[in-house]
Amino acid sequence: METMNKTAPILEAVNLSKKYEDGMLALNNVSFEVKPGEIFSMLGGNGAGKTTTINIFLNLLEPTSGEAKINGIVTHESPLEAKKNVAFLSENVMLYPEFTALQNIDFFVKLGGKLNYTKSDYQKVLKRVGLQTEAHEKKLKGFSKGMRQKCGIAIAILKDAPAILLDEPTSGLDPKAGHEFVKLLADLRDEGKAILMSTHDIFRAKEISDYVGIMNKGSLVMKKSRAELQGENLEQLYVQFMAGYMDTVA
Amino acid sequence: MFSILIKKELIAILQNPKFITTFAVSSFLIILSVLIGINEYKNNLAQYDTGISLAKSKIEESRSWHSINAIAYRKPDPMQIFVSGVNNDIGRFSNVSRQGEVKLQNSSYSDDPVFAIFRNIDFAFIMTIVLSLFAIMFTYNAVNGEKEDGTLRLLFSNSISRAEFIASKVVGAWLGLVVPLLIPISISFLLIISFDINFRFFDWSRVLTLAFVSITYFTFFIIFGILVSSITKSSSTSFLLLLTFWIITVFIIPRVGVIAAGQIIRIPSHAEIESQLDAFSKDSWKNYTTQLSKTWNERRLQMEGMSESEKAMYEDDNSWGWMQTDDKLRKINEENITDYSRKLFEGYKNNRIELRKLALTLSRFSPASAYQLAAMNMASTDIALKVRYEDAIQLYKEKILSHASQKAETDGDSFGLRISMDSEKGISVEGGRDQNMLDTSELPQFAEPSYTFAQIFEPTIIDISILFILSIACFGLSVYRFSKFDLR
Ligand SMILES: Nc1ncnc2c1ncn2[C@@H]1O[C@H](COP(=O)(O)OP(=O)(O)O)[C@@H](O)[C@H]1O
Ligand SMILES: [Mg+2]
Numbered sequence: 191m192e193t194m195n196k197t198a199p200i201l202e203a204v205n206l207s208k209k210y211e212d213g214m215l216a217l218n219n220v221s222f223e224v225k226p227g228e229i230f231s232m233l234g235g236n237g238a239g240k241t242t243t244i245n246i247f248l249n250l251l252e253p254t255s256g257e258a259k260i261n262g263i264v265t266h267e268s269p270l271e272a273k274k275n276v277a278f279l280s281e282n283v284m285l286y287p288e289f290t291a292l293q294n295i296d297f298f299v300k301l302g303g304k305l306n307y308t309k310s311d312y313q314k315v316l317k318r319v320g321l322q323t324e325a326h327e328k329k330l331k332g333f334s335k336g337m338r339q340k341c342g343i344a345i346a347i348l349k350d351a352p353a354i355l356l357d358e359p360t361s362g363l364d365p366k367a368g369h370e371f372v373k374l375l376a377d378l379r380d381e382g383k384a385i386l387m388s389t390h391d392i393f394r395a396k397e398i399s400d401y402v403g404i405m406n407k408g409s410l411v412m413k414k415s416r417a418e419l420q421g422e423n424l425e426q427l428y429v430q431f432m433a434g435y436m437d438t439v440a
Numbered sequence: 441m442f443s444i445l446i447k448k449e450l451i452a453i454l455q456n457p458k459f460i461t462t463f464a465v466s467s468f469l470i471i472l473s474v475l476i477g478i479n480e481y482k483n484n485l486a487q488y489d490t491g492i493s494l495a496k497s498k499i500e501e502s503r504s505w506h507s508i509n510a511i512a513y514r515k516p517d518p519m520q521i522f523v524s525g526v527n528n529d530i531g532r533f534s535n536v537s538r539q540g541e542v543k544l545q546n547s548s549y550s551d552d553p554v555f556a557i558f559r560n561i562d563f564a565f566i567m568t569i570v571l572s573l574f575a576i577m578f579t580y581n582a583v584n585g586e587k588e589d590g591t592l593r594l595l596f597s598n599s600i601s602r603a604e605f606i607a608s609k610v611v612g613a614w615l616g617l618v619v620p621l622l623i624p625i626s627i628s629f630l631l632i633i634s635f636d637i638n639f640r641f642f643d644w645s646r647v648l649t650l651a652f653v654s655i656t657y658f659t660f661f662i663i664f665g666i667l668v669s670s671i672t673k674s675s676s677t678s679f680l681l682l683l684t685f686w687i688i689t690v691f692i693i694p695r696v697g698v699i700a701a702g703q704i705i706r707i708p709s710h711a712e713i714e715s716q717l718d719a720f721s722k723d724s725w726k727n728y729t730t731q732l733s734k735t736w737n738e739r740r741l742q743m744e745g746m747s748e749s750e751k752a753m754y755e756d757d758n759s760w761g762w763m764q765t766d767d768k769l770r771k772i773n774e775e776n777i778t779d780y781s782r783k784l785f786e787g788y789k790n791n792r793i794e795l796r797k798l799a800l801t802l803s804r805f806s807p808a809s810a811y812q813l814a815a816m817n818m819a820s821t822d823i824a825l826k827v828r829y830e831d832a833i834q835l836y837k838e839k840i841l842s843h844a845s846q847k848a849e850t851d852g853d854s855f856g857l858r859i860s861m862d863s864e865k866g867i868s869v870e871g872g873r874d875q876n877m878l879d880t881s882e883l884p885q886f887a888e889p890s891y892t893f894a895q896i897f898e899p900t901i902i903d904i905s906i907l908f909i910l911s912i913a914c915f916g917l918s919v920y921r922f923s924k925f926d927l928r
Contacts, residue, residue, distance in 0.1 A: 245928055248593070248596065248597050249596075250593065250596060250927045250928050251928070270599045270600075270601060271599070273596075273597060273598055273599045273600075274599045276597065277597070278593075278594065278597035280590075280593055280594065282590065283594070284589055284590025284591050284593070284594065285591060285594070286448075286452070286589065286591055287589060288452065288455055288456070289451070289452075289455075293451065297444065297447075297448045298594060298595075298598070300444045301441065301444050301445070301595065301598045301600065302598050303441075303598075303599065342594070345594075355597075
């Protein structure tokens with residue numbers, strides 16, 4: 191832990207705020223950082239601001255104030271530079287329906303700047319994420335959500351970027367797939383990736399995260415390390431913070 | 441990065457089941473149209489050759505320089521294979537004689553009206569209508585389709601700029617659609633060579649320019665499709681919008697342009713002009729008669745009080761002068777009428793030219809018309825073809841008639857008899873059907889209107905520029921609009 195704290199963060203949110211055009215304050219002064227070899231989980235219900243945060247990191251949205259940095263690069267200032275350092279997996283991975291799994295992977299991985307992989311490299315990773323061999327050459331349009339998710343993870347792994355952003359990656363996966371996914375994520379962390387994951391799955395968050403942040407109505411209301419969470423009941427904490435919020439609203 | 445995006449676009453197009461069908465259909469149509477065009481051109485050429493020899497024998501049969509009767513034939517242009525334009529609408533020949541007006545007659549459509557209904561399906565037609573539709577079919581969902589598929593987010597989680605993305609859409613679609621199109625076009629060129637069509641360097645320059653303009657037109661629709669797909673949210677909306685635009689630009693604006701021009705410049709019909717002329721000449725002749733009877737009255741008054749013999753003498757002395765005066769008056773009157781008629785028809789012609797110009801200007805708002813105008817110019821089957829030919833034939837008529845008059849004076853022309861003087865044989869008078877009555881070998885030949893490449897290219901510049909400017913503007917606009925596109 192000591193040595194880790196000295197290394198520079200890969201992902202950094204600095205007083206991030208986002209107000210949508212309709213006046214909705216989706217993010218309110220959110221700050222956190224994720225260092226190499228860490229998993230940070232944003233825990234929160236629907237509408238908490240998790241996707242908004244990730245969208246700002248990907249420069250799909252401009253922050254109203256504050257900044258998101260990847261590898262020290264402010265995403266809304268140099269988005270192309272910043273995005274070289276990040277892989278992304280969305281809640282519902284969408285790929286080209288008319289392309290095969292391998293065609294999709296080849297395209298997105300090359301787009302991610304990795305030009306030297308061979309087909310067998312792709313197949314190895316697809317095997318690692320658990321996509322059955324028969325599906326490799328099949329068009330995406332027949333794929334289940336779980337299969338698409340596996341392709342998405344394969345792309346993220348192959349892009350081999352220092353940071354990985356995951357937006358509710360396990361939602362909609364069956365328990366077995368969810369478990370396998372968490373194992374994979376642990377491997378990636380051990381390879382030294384900085385991982386930011388949004389989720390509303392308390393158990394998975396506790397199981398794997400180095401830091402957990404609870405988001406509510408656009409604010410990061412709690413942030414605790416794995417050590418701090420030791421012996422605490424995260425579920426209770428979560429409910430407590432939500433309730434606390436409810437109290438202040440009431 | 442850019443090449444990866446383009447490669448993906450290419451794969452998407454080539455893997456699209458629509459692609460093979462549209463490629464097959466458009467190739468088939470283009471090649472078929474060229475084969476039909478070649479066949480028609482050869483027929484036209486044969487018809488032309490027959491016509492020429494017919495006209496020649498007709499001239500040789502002429503018996504008098506005064507009644508010389510020539511026929512000028514419109515020479516088929518090999519470019520009509522690709523762009524028939526007005527070729528079938530205007531006449532194939534005109535009689536050239538002292539009495540008749542120069543007027544092209546017997547168009548293919550007047551011979552066979554059924555073809556007028558279905559028109560000609562030529563290369564330009566296929567480009568205008570079929571390929572523009574295909575361009576739309578492949579691009580209507582280029583951008584919003586990716587948003588609908590949800591692939592935009594993952595795509596833009598990479599180091600891709602928005603402009604790069606739009607450019608890759610344009611270049612990808614261009615390569616995927618235009619390059620295959622070069623195959624049937626090349627086959628058409630091979631057909632031209634293998635069917636032994638007399639294509640000179642001039643014709644090759646024209647047909648290559650035509651191919652260039654066609655590709656520019658096609659490119660416009662590709663870019664326009666991408667523009668619309670980047671400013672609409674759903675692909676069904678963009679498809680409907682594009683289809684509407686396509687109908688308007690291909691079918692409506694070209695016609696509305698002509699109708700609107702007709703409303704703006706009202707020109708009297710040919711019949712109205714003729715009745716105007718008729719009224720004027722009736723009037724002048726009436727004036728002439730009143731004036732004539734007035735002079736006669738004056739003359740009668742001058743003779744009043746004279747005896748019969750004095751009158752006879754006076755008349756004898758003056759009748760020559762009177763005759764000349766009367767004749768002069770008649771001639772002036774005739775000249776007035778000719779003058780008026782010339783002015784009237786010139787004005788009519790100028791009005792028509794103005795109308796045509798305005799109609800063309802208005803219809804140029806449609807890229808389809810701009811393309812068609814450029815194509816017809818390149819093939820010299822444009823609307824002005826008739827005027828160009830009739831002017832050339834008019835010139836020919838003047839030449840031939842002045843030659844005939846000259847010949848009639850030097851060789852003599854006594855209604856089918858030739859009187860020749862020879863120092864040894866003395867005066868001889870020849871005549872009779874079996875003999876070659878007139879030496880027509882020196883008669884001027886009809887010269888078809890001819891143009892240089894620069895001459896036909898010049899009026900095409902505006903249309904090519906319109907297509908270029910529209911394409912670039914659409915590209916710029918889609919890059920601009922996409923910079924504001926919600927990628928989430
Ligand atoms: N384009 C938008 N315009 C206005 N409000 C939005 C927009 N996108 C999201 N929001 C609102 O912002 C809040 C946060 O949304 P989001 O970040 O998607 O939450 P989460 O991913 O945690 O469920 C929600 O209340 C949502 O309704
Ligand atoms: Mg969300």
